[in-house]
């Protein structure tokens with residue numbers, strides 16, 4: 001799926017379902033971080049008009065997802081907890097190239113975003129297929145489709161704006177790295193946990 005090297009064990013969905021308040025809190029903050037990431041990409045690369053427009057739409061959509069999640073939290077009588085640390089994303093961040101040319105950092109930032117979209121999409125798929133709660137299963141199916149589109153947008157911009165990066169080669173490195181990394185996860189009621 002989306003080139004991912006390792007698919008999530010569906011049993012992770014049981015862990016997630018066992019603590020909906022926690023998974024929903026973590027999920028809400030994932031959406032906020034996705035919006036913030038799109039906004040910083042816009043701020044740092046404003047010379048690309050199409051990127052500014054498409055990532056503005058994504059930032060709005062991510063905040064719309066955030067709103068949907070906090071609405072579900074409220075409807076169910078849960079409380080939105082404080083922002084959760086995302087160790088998985090922290091590890092991906094370390095893999096991101098920061099010492100190359102401006103273009104290399106830009107392209108790697110896009111691939112970092114595509115990577116998170118791909119795994120989030122896969123995790124939403126696992127939830128949509130395995131969660132017993134019908135309303136949530138439907139919700140996660142819709143979000144899965146949306147995050148798959150974001151994945152495509154980030155990857156396409158990387159291919160469009162590369163100057164000195166072999167995007168296919170670098171994307172393969174990302175997929176290999178993530179395939180190893182994800183083996184340590186799948187045990188917690190967090191979207192990337």
Ligand SMILES: [Fe+2]
Pocket residue numbers: 031034061062065146147
């Ligand atoms: Fe989202």
Ligand SMILES: [Fe+2]
Pocket residue numbers: 034062117146147150
């Ligand atoms: Fe997204």
